[in-house]
Amino acid sequence: MIEEFKDYCTGCRACEKLCPKGAITMERDYKGFLYPKVNYDKCVKCGLCKNRCPINNKEVYKEKKAYAAYNKDEKIRMESTSGGIFTLFAENIIDKKGVVFGAAFNEDLQVEHIRVENKSDLNKLRTSKYVQSDTKDTYVEAKELLENGRLVYFSGAPCQIEGLKAYLGKDYENLILQDIICHGVPSPKVWKAYLDSKKQKINSVNFRNKEKSSWENYQMKITYENDVEYIDRKINPYMILFLKNSSLRESCYNCKFKKENRESDITLADFWGINKIDETMNDGKGTSLLLINSEKGNKLLEEISDKIVKKEVDFKTAIENNLSMIRSCRKGDKYDEISNLIREGREEEIFKENDKNG
Numbered sequence: 001m002i003e004e005f006k007d008y009c010t011g012c013r014a015c016e017k018l019c020p021k022g023a024i025t026m027e028r029d030y031k032g033f034l035y036p037k038v039n040y041d042k043c044v045k046c047g048l049c050k051n052r053c054p055i056n057n058k059e060v061y062k063e064k065k066a067y068a069a070y071n072k073d074e075k076i077r078m079e080s081t082s083g084g085i086f087t088l089f090a091e092n093i094i095d096k097k098g099v100v101f102g103a104a105f106n107e108d109l110q111v112e113h114i115r116v117e118n119k120s121d122l123n124k125l126r127t128s129k130y131v132q133s134d135t136k137d138t139y140v141e142a143k144e145l146l147e148n149g150r151l152v153y154f155s156g157a158p159c160q161i162e163g164l165k166a167y168l169g170k171d172y173e174n175l176i177l178q179d180i181i182c183h184g185v186p187s188p189k190v191w192k193a194y195l196d197s198k199k200q201k202i203n204s205v206n207f208r209n210k211e212k213s214s215w216e217n218y219q220m221k222i223t224y225e226n227d228v229e230y231i232d233r234k235i236n237p238y239m240i241l242f243l244k245n246s247s248l249r250e251s252c253y254n255c256k257f258k259k260e261n262r263e264s265d266i267t268l269a270d271f272w273g274i275n276k277i278d279e280t281m282n283d284g285k286g287t288s289l290l291l292i293n294s295e296k297g298n299k300l301l302e303e304i305s306d307k308i309v310k311k312e313v314d315f316k317t318a319i320e321n322n323l324s325m326i327r328s329c330r331k332g333d334k335y336d337e338i339s340n341l342i343r344e345g346r347e348e349e350i351f352k353e354n355d356k357n358g
């Protein structure tokens with residue numbers, strides 16, 4: 001009964017007040033917080049307490065599972081941010097004649113959401129791009145496809161997934177939602193200033209290249225017309241601003257979508273801390289944290305299971321080293337300085353030392 005929701009209960013007393021038999025009393029736990037207790041001698045199992053509970057309106061999937069996982073295809077795994085799990089879900093959807101939405105670079109190397117219907121185009125969506133992605137018209141496109149009965153897989157930051165849900169206004173059986181654990185999204189203007197500071201034509205960028213290092217010690221790889229540059233994240237001024245929280249969107253500092261109970265069917269992330277939990281799952285090539293938030297997500301995971309190596313991990317332990325799952329970061333030391341430079345149209349000054357340090 002209502003006690004099943006304990007992990008999400010806010011102690012609001014609605015169930016206690018609603019119970020027609022007076023079978024629910026509120027009792028304090030060791031920290032003094034109220035929780036419902038059901039007297040089963042009085043309970044007639046009408047279900048009102050569960051049905052009307054506010055957390056029940058946000059469906060809680062009780063079989064929620066966490067895995068450390070990686071793609072058995074080493075080439076795709078090396079091209080991906082962590083374990084290359086995204087590509088497997090996306091390929092599964094395309095095999096079923098479905099459509100995949102996700103973040104890609106445009107011709108100016110800014111990031112926007114696009115739709116992909118062929119496996120050969122999935123490389124555009126692969127890898128994390130550390131710039132906010134513009135969803136453009138993809139919500140409208142996704143709705144049209146859904147209404148026409150096409151299978152749709154929409155991936156993005158948690159705010160973009162909840163934005164899509166709000167736009168659609170109803171559930172679709174043929175929609176699969178996949179979000180990421182998101183640290184926060186950097187400013188497109190800061191990104192443009194960084195690109196401009198390079199003073200050579202850039203053909204492509206990979207924020208999380210792991211050709212020369214382990215996946216945890218990734219480098220940014222910039223491919224120019226006649227040259228390739230690898231820049232360690234520790235000395236890369238763009239990555240420093242991102243990782244030290246000085247270039248993120250205002251809402252990222254008070255994000256409403258960082259939470260355990262996701263609206264998505266699947267959450268993908270980097271499995272930070274996998275070494276401490278299970279060393280055998282970390283060979284340096286990338287391990288994803290895969291969270292299954294719904295039965296739909298679970299079914300899709302079963303369908304790709306023969307293509308991945310995975311180990312189930314306790315949910316709380318899994319997110320222990322990934323606080324971005326639940327908590328917003330604080331503004332970094334350079335936040336005000338960067339904001340002021342952009343406000344004054346002097347963003348080219350952000351990376352003026354760039355030639356010397358990457």
Ligand SMILES: Cc1cc2nc3c(=O)[nH]c(=O)nc-3n(C[C@H](O)[C@H](O)[C@H](O)COP(=O)(O)OP(=O)(O)OC[C@H]3O[C@@H](n4cnc5c(N)ncnc54)[C@H](O)[C@@H]3O)c2cc1C
Pocket residue numbers: 079080081082083084085086087101102103111125126127128129130131132133155156157180181182183184185186268269270271272288289322324
């Ligand atoms: C801005 C940002 C911040 C992140 N912060 C964290 C974090 O704090 N902790 C953590 O564990 N993981 C974080 N991730 C997620 C992580 O880096 C990987 O996306 C995840 O591990 C999946 O990797 P993969 O190897 O399975 O697939 P990949 O092929 O590497 O991932 C591709 C997926 O990322 C999505 N994606 C790429 N860029 C963007 C973007 N700009 N906006 C929205 N979606 C995008 C694609 O649509 C696709 O779903 C972040 C990703 C981004 C883009």
